[in-house]
Amino acid sequence: MNKKYKLIFPYLLLLPVLLFIFGIFIFGIVNIFLQSFGYFPAVGLKLFSLRYYKEILKDPNFFYSLKFSLYISFISSLLSVILGVLLAYLFLSTYLNDKAKFYNIYKISVIVPHTIAAFLVFTIFSQSGFLSRIFFRLGFINNMVEFYPMTFDTKGIGVILAYVWKGAPFITLITYDILKKLSDTYSKVALNLGANNFQVFWYILFPLVLPTISLGFIILFTFSFGAYEIPYLLGPSKPKALPVLAYIYYKSVNLKDRPYSMVINVFIILFSLVLAFLYILLNKIIKKHGIDR
Amino acid sequence: MFKKSILYVLLCLGMFLNLGCLKDKSEVDISSKNWDEILKLASGTKVTFYGWGGDENINRWIDEVVAKDIKQKYNITLERVPMLPNEFLPKLLNEKQLGSEGVIDIVWINGENFFNAKNQGLLYGPFAYKLPNFNKYVDKNSSDVLYDFGYPVEGFEAPYGKAQLVLIGDTAKLDYLPKNHKELLEIAKKYPGKITYPDASDFTGSAFIRNIIYDVVGYEALKDIKPNKEDVKKAIKPALDFLVELKPYLWRQGKAYPSTLAQLDNMFSDGEVYITMNYTPYHVLTKINEGDFSKTAKAFIFNKGTISNTHFLAIPFNAPNKAGALVVINHLLSPSIQAQKYNPKTWGDLPVISSNLLNEEEKKLFENVNLGKEAIPQDVLVKHSIPEMRAELIPIIESLWREVVLADE
CATH class of the missing domain: 3.40.190.10 (Periplasmic binding protein-like II)
Incomplete structure (x- = not known):
């Protein structure tokens, strides 16, 4: 009895909040699915059909958006990972951590909301932004139109910049402590045996933090794939990122357009589920191989 | 301890389940x-x-x-x-x-x-x-x-x-302020890349597009139209064609549009574009007072009027x-x-x-x-105001703009 109770007890304590979260969460997801099949009785749609799926899948804009969303999520997550790990390594190798705590400022961008990140990128990198102004003063460009467009551009540079600014420090945050723990033991041995700094990083530290980095990559990717504000504020008018497209249908005056929005949301959910599954799988592998995290 | 926690859980459950059943029975009928x-x-x-x-x-x-x-x-x-x-x-x-x-x-x-x-x-x-x-x-x-x-x-x-839509131009940079859509095109040709309007998904951008439609085909053409895509497209075709014609002279050659009015205002303050707009006709004064817009910014409307x-x-x-x-x-x-x-x-x-x-x-x-x-004085505004079109036409026009104007290569 006592054993059983100990097993259940934490879940019992969690029950109220779980009820609350799952109540809202599952209610939302069920609603999304129902509405995506055209069941939305509040506005008089009561028939289930695959019509909305068919129409969305026929729409080339959907695929442009899907491609664009995949592209910005992949590039921004990849860059975040690379920069984030390098930053973590830099903090370690310079031993800043022992002398001064100022390196902690990198954490600021983890806390700052995404909309603020978008605003920063806009003020710095737009054609009338700080950078453009500096270039103009220095005589590199004659007017602001010559400044390479980095916001609202079809390459999504501004969007990627904002995501990297948010994402890289996040990766630093999750890898720094692991690297710190590792570097004291393994890397000293390696250095002792004649490895150079690059070799220590590439052959020892990198493989050891790879699982953590992969998890971080998945988190960043999933988030940026489903998030709306940055591509809405900094992205091009066309192609629109998937969540932006969903939002345009969602806020349509004609409430009967709502199912289209929900179909897009279903695709976003399915994609996120696949990634979540990958996350769990990876986590299991890590645990199995006993990598110290 | 255990019993207590069960009690809490039950209490919370009860509260949760009760939420849906709360109804105010004491409400008074005020209509009488x-x-x-x-x-x-x-x-x-x-x-x-x-x-x-x-x-x-x-x-x-x-x-x-x-x-x-x-x-x-x-x-x-x-x-x-x-x-x-x-x-x-x-x-x-x-x-x-x-x-x-x-x-x-x-x-x-x-x-x-x-x-x-x-x-x-x-x-x-x-x-x-x-x-x-x-x-x-x-x-x-x-x-x-x-x-x-x-x-x-x-x-x-x-x-x-x-509210009434007004356009705002920088008189220090523009030779004259356009009085109709044709003059807007001339201005855009004269100052390529310096004119734009917000994306149709923005409230003001959408209103601007409707205003161009009024200016090109007239308010009457849309008054009694049926809210289906084909009919609307036929009626506003000349206006869509005009926007396509205007496109290459716009900011970023019309390939991108500011997604919000705030962005356009920002670009206007920075001199990246020479025209902005607002659905609050006296907004320009507030902006000048606050120092966001230069003193040379001036509100103007089309001769045929603007949407109100x-x-x-x-x-x-x-x-x-x-x-x-x-x-x-x-x-x-x-x-x-x-x-x-x-x-x-x-x-x-x-x-x-x-x-x-x-x-x-x-x-x-x-x-x-x-x-x-x-x-612009209130009496001039009132004289030049055109009523908004039926709400059900708006999403149709926005999606037509996306299909015809934005998608045009």
């Missing part, structure tokens, strides 16, 4: 009450006011001036909650489905959102004819009070203010304090409030009360408002 009784009922209550909160000046005015007034005069506490209709309407819809009591007493709403809300039975009414100030000061037969984006209001809303609309206040079907809501709305229709609102220093919103229904003293309130030369 007279104004004095309503005033009495409203005294000492709290009224929540939901609406767009994107302008600090307006927010401050409501929080500091209006709320204080209402507290003093009627002993009502006014609480402003910044929330957009596309956020609070789904909330009301959900509340309706669940049959739960509401928290919103007044909503600031118009057009498409009003049309939807009224159709879905989310609004209480008719109530407007109960308001003394509505009956006294508002011209009840004018089309901008009877109709909201082409839909009959039928007393389910009371007017709050009027009325924005309204409504009461949700499940408002907990309907009496209080009526009193507050009535107060917002008083000449002193409407005159304060008209002042560009507070807001610059056009009044909804008719000047020929005011006495001399009340007229003075409006005459004392100093507009300045960068703005």
Whole structure:
């Protein structure tokens, strides 16, 4: 009895909040699915059909958006990972951590909301932004139109910049402590045996933090794939990122357009589920191989 | 300890399950009450006011001036909650489905959102004819009070203010300000890359596109049109063609459009573009006063006129304090409030009360408002105002713009 109770007890304590979260969460997801099949009785749609799926899948804009969303999520997550790990390594190798705590400022961008990140990128990198102004003063460009467009551009540079600014420090945050723990033991041995700094990083530290980095990559990717504000504020008018497209249908005056929005949301959910599954799988592998995290 | 925690869990569960069953049984039917009784009922209550909160000046005015007034005069506490209709309407819809009591007493709403809300039975009414100030000061037969984006209001809303689209140009940079769409094209050709408008998904961008449609094909062409894509496309084809013709001369060759008006305003302040626009006609004065726009910025309109609309206040079907809501709305229709609102220093919103229904003293309130030369006088605006088209046409036009203008390579 006592054993059983100990097993259940934490879940019992969690029950109220779980009820609350799952109540809202599952209610939302069920609603999304129902509405995506055209069941939305509040506005008089009561028939289930695959019509909305068919129409969305026929729409080339959907695929442009899907491609664009995949592209910005992949590039921004990849860059975040690379920069984030390098930053973590830099903090370690310079031993800043022992002398001064100022390196902690990198954490600021983890806390700052995404909309603020978008605003920063806009003020710095737009054609009338700080950078453009500096270039103009220095005589590199004659007017602001010559400044390479980095916001609202079809390459999504501004969007990627904002995501990297948010994402890289996040990766630093999750890898720094692991690297710190590792570097004291393994890397000293390696250095002792004649490895150079690059070799220590590439052959020892990198493989050891790879699982953590992969998890971080998945988190960043999933988030940026489903998030709306940055591509809405900094992205091009066309192609629109998937969540932006969903939002345009969602806020349509004609409430009967709502199912289209929900179909897009279903695709976003399915994609996120696949990634979540990958996350769990990876986590299991890590645990199995006993990598110290 | 264990027993206690089970108790907590049960307690929480009970609370959770109970939420859906709460209903206010004590609510009084106010439709049969007279104004004095309503005033009495409203005294000492709290009224929540939901609406767009994107302008600090307006927010401050409501929080500091209006709320204080209402507290003093009627002993009502006014609480402003910044929330957009596309956020609070789904909330009301959900509340309706669940049959739960509401928290919103007044909503600031118009057009498409009003049309939807009224159709879905989310609004209480008719109530407007109960308001003394509505009956006294508002011209009840004018089309901008009877109709909201082409839909009959039928007393389910009371007017709050009027807005009219104006364009804003920098006279220091532009030779002249365009008086119609053809001159706009000339200007765009003369200053390539310096003109643009917000994306159709933006409220003002969408209004600008409708205004171009009016300028090219005329208001009458759309008045009685059926809301289907083919008919609308046929009717507005010349306007879409014009926008395509304009496209290569726009900012970023028309391949990208600012996604919000705020962005366009920002670009205008920075000199990245030479024209911006606003649905609040005296907004330009506020912007100049605050130093965001240069002193050479000037509002202008097309000779054929620009789109105007009325924005309204409504009461949700499940408002907990309907009496209080009526009193507050009535107060917002008083000449002193409407005159304060008209002042560009507070807001610059056009009044909804008719000047020929005011006495001399009340007229003075409006005459004392100093507009300045960068703005267009109210009588010129009124003469050049074209009513908004029916709300159901708007999403069709927005999607046509995306398909024809934005997609054009």
